[in-house]
Amino acid sequence: MSPRHAPRPNARVRRQMHDRMLEHESARDTTALRARLPDVRDAWRRLLVERCGFGTTLPDDLLIDFLETLAVFVANPDPAIPIRLAAEWREMVSLSVEGVAATASAIGLVGEALRDGLDGDATPEPAPAHHDISTLLSSFTTAFSGALMTSGEFQCSESYWYGVSCRLTQERERRITQLAILNDVSTALASTLSLDQLATIIHEQCGRLFDATNFYIATLDGDSDEMNIIYHHFGGQRVSGDGFDTVRIGLTRLVIELGEPVVFDDYVAACNERGIEVPPHIDRQKTWAWIGVPIVADDLTIGLLAMLTDQRIFTRDDATLLAAVARQAGAAIQNARLYQAQIIQANQLIVINRIARAFATIRDPRQLAAEAARRIQDAFGYGVVMIFQTNRSDDRLVLKTLAGIEGADNLVGFSLPLDERGIVGRAAATRQPVVVADVHIDDDFITSPWTAHIRSEIAVPLLREERLLGVLNVESPEVDAFSEQDVSLLTTIADQLAIALENAELLREEQKRRAEVSLILNASQA
Template sequence: TARGVLAEADQVLLATLADQAAVALESARLFAGTQQAAVRLSLLNEIGRRAAAQLEFGEMLNTTVHALHQNLGYARVAVFLLEHEPPRLVVAAANHDFRAVIPAGHFQEPGQGVVGIAAAAGETVLVQDTRSDERYVSVGDWDCLSSLSVPIKLGGTVLGVLHAEAQECRAFQEEDAAALEMAADQLAVAIQNARLFQERERRIRELGALNQMAQAVTSTLDLPTLLRTVYEQTGHLMDATNFYIALYDEEKDEITFPFVIDPEGRENWAARRAGDGLNGRLVRSGQPLLLPRGMAEADHVVNAGTCRSWLGVPMIAGDRVLGVIAVQSYTRDNVYDEEHLNYLLTVASQSAMAVRNAQLYQQIVRFSSELEGMVEARTRDLEKALDELTVERDRVETLYSITRELGATLDLDRVLQRALQLFARALGLEHGTILLLDQETDQLTMRATLDPNRRLPREGKPTHWRRGQGLAGWVLQHREPVLIADVTEDDRWVRQPGQEMNVRSVVAAPLALGGGDVLGVLILGHEKVGYFDSDHLQLVSATTSQIAIAVNNSDLYAFITDQADQLGSALQAKQEEAAKNRAILESIADGVLVLDHNGRVLLLNPAAEELLGFAAIALEGEHFRHMLGLGETQDDRDLAQALYGELRTRLETEDAAAVEQRGSIRLEAGKRVLAVNVAPLVVAIGGTPGLVAALRDVSRQAEVERLKNEFISTVSHELRTPMTSIKGYTDLLFLGMAGGLTDAQRNFLQIIKSNADRLTALVNDILDISRIETGRLRLTIEPLDVLQLIDQVIVSFREQYREKGLELQWSLPAALGQVRGDA
């Protein structure tokens, strides 16, 4: 406690001692760190050895996690493994304390939280205080304060993340990171080895299962046993809790389900059409389909219904799809992967041919059984058919002989009588009648009978039977054959008063044509009850159609003969009429040219030959265009050209009114003038009309007309010259040019002027008529005001009315509008 006791030398000594103490402490710390690192390396080496010694995947991961927890003192340790479909990190192993706080089904996506960041970046992530680090995402009841996440990598590929946590801040140092990184490297190698071992074991199981299945499917041809074997071998290597085999019937385009494992009965397994569902898609495409999450996103989405996972492969034999093998899960996603797909493809390829053989065997067994039944039935049918053919042969021979006899003549009475005689000879009968229907009276007439004592007239003997009366009327009305074993017990058989009962059994049939027309009735009888049977009825039914045809042929022959006579008479009359018409056409003075609707010349009479200047033989039967260039003179050829143009216009026009138009046409060539009248020629009702052209030479009449017109024109002009002078001098006298006029002189001059004006108007009218006839008068058609024209007329005539002591008045209407004309 005394001052000055310690000197400067003591201070130096203490500093030296402090430096040595610091060196000693650092040496001790380094020694302790070295020892701790050695211990850690030893522990990591032991952990790696244990992990490498275990090839079972789950056990190896659990051993590693528990070793890190116990030996390195980490509170919580877990291994997250990376899945690729979909990409996510799932908890593969964790110590007990860590497992207790992790939610069931927990996973982290790459890039999410410290585990996801370590996997995405491929680098170690150290968080010293999770409360202030945003990278850390709290999940569930986690309450850690620091974490260390190390990626598990092999050759640059991230397999997962080794994750450790502590409940204190800054619990992990760089040495811990290095230690976990070393452990992660060793774990990556162990994971790879375990996966290779699992793959090898799976391959061995697959080969064993495939070998067993190959032996099983080739040892049986029973289809149900075969399908169950396929199911059992499939269940060895994958989840087959829900399993089915569908078979495709190509002929019916139908899918059936002969083998189904559906414990909960979720689906309807009835047969269905091969539509667009999953099974239909596999059948159509022949390609397998894997839906790990209920749908596949390739070219388009395919929905797997209520399934969470679905895998199906087609069974193909040769180039035919036999069916589908499918497994499905209703509760979990990603149950099936590509390895399961490849295995199921191998199962399908091995079982397809066995299924095909089993199907063929079933078909052979079924066909064999059916064939035996068919042979037995065929043998019975052949025996029956032989008996029927014998009967049919006899019936056909009888039918043939009757048909041949009926075709030998067309005389109706002979046909009917011969038909009854043939029936009598074939069936041993003595009673038979053929009744024909009179279409006008609807009454049956007896035309043939086997009764030798009854003589029938040429047209037959009418009966009182009508449609619906008696047996014959019943057959006629119902148009069907009938077999009566005993006529005394059938109300349809009507016995005439006084008629002997010499017939007991009867067969009757209508004489019907193929179109349903009934011509009459055939009735055959016998004294014996039940004499006729069904074979007789068939023979009679078949023969009556031939008799009906023979009767119809006879009627047709008579009708054709009558028509031929009528047609012959009509043809002769037509020929006579045609000869008479031709003689008339050839003898008339006018030329006649006849064309059909195609323009072919049907007739050119001699007068037309003379007018046109060429022979009819050059044009008849040819198209009328061949008249071009024909003719002896240039005038003839010009007339032919003009006539061709007019006929062509009339023949080719589509206007029906123009085709029907009749009128005279003037054709001029040089000094020759032809008047042509064209009219349509209707050969058939509704047919396209041709043309008839009547030609007349009017050259002389045209010349006379021309001379008359010239004379009228000349006379008119000559008359107008003196009239002009008379009117002019009369006007001069009225003006007093020759001195004053007395009233009598003025009256005489007025008469001269009025008659001169009248004569001038007459001359003008004659000139207008001449112009109209010669076609020289041209009209200028334009809109005209009617009121203005009326005003002009009134003004021009008002002076004349006043001179005669008359007064002209008219009331002007409101409006008359305009008209078109020449003023």
């Protein structure tokens, strides 16, 4: 017996099923568009800025109204809907050459904005096509454009259209020029690993795009409330050695927190509102516009690129363009910093090797300690270097030598118990490096008239197979003067010094034993 087949629906039923499916798809597409309106608007705005330069001509509310009206049209394709939108559009956008050029560009880019905003970039595969939106968009924009252009206020003379065409061509050429400059920036930044040369290149290239008379680049100083000005031009001249090297973070904080460009039309007013001190070189009688964009590398904000001018205000287009420069600068600056860090590390290893060789040639422990303190200070520029050694007879640490404090020779011989008293004692007791960013707020700091100016300290134990030989102590008059790099550097030197001290002690003990044996032999032969 042959199997029974379900009866095929007739044409009317198939039509009803098709209509219900389209109605469901329309509702789904309308819901998707309404849910992603901000994403689509942002994508649309970005395209207008990047492709045409019309970033501020059309307000955000107008773009949202267009998209919301499109969503209504998708649910109910009534031709009167885009016509009403055109009437509202004419009230908000002038039918000047600029307004029509911006409108024409926006209509041409809305389809791409819908794709970018609805599908997004996060999914590995594109989202399913939004059938009704893509199908009805052409009808919607055609009706909208027709209603807009057939307005009685609209003049369609040849000279008018020529003006619109020239305006679009002008923006296209401007964008091509900007892209060429950005390409030049990329090429130039790849030509050097010198941080100062990179900063100079960035400034020169920005000068092709903006008035870069007042310009600076700053890098962030870790988690502190300061930034390092690595390049500063003001009034058309390079500023250096004028107290601008390290400054407190002011408006930069907003750029760091937001992770995006920040623009102020009145820099002085913005500082005053936030309780930020205005730099003394800024003329408060003028109205200064300020723009700052983050310099990002590996998803971390590592610095800031900023400009100041009293000639104009900065636009959203300026922010987008300057951010494009900063994105390229971020990778180049990070590479330069890594390269410089490698050079510094290589030079430090060379110096450490020389110090270790010098240690190996000295057999007297006292001379060794004095030479070590001198060489460490000379090689790395530390303010004060002290070397303590353990006294086995009474379990105390004794200061054997110091470098960097004049007239403090009477400190030599100072001793302290092998416990956690003092920062040096803490390093000895814990067998671990101790770093104190501000000794004035550390109860363990032992002060004296010769060390009253000291603000930060690092103490590293001298160890040989867990046996404590002493402590290498380095001090600075600056707060938070020591980094993780200093800890690593001084730990390496401390290891080399501990080996040299142990060898010197063994040699001295061997020489003493030989002298005793010689004395016994001489006495027995007498």
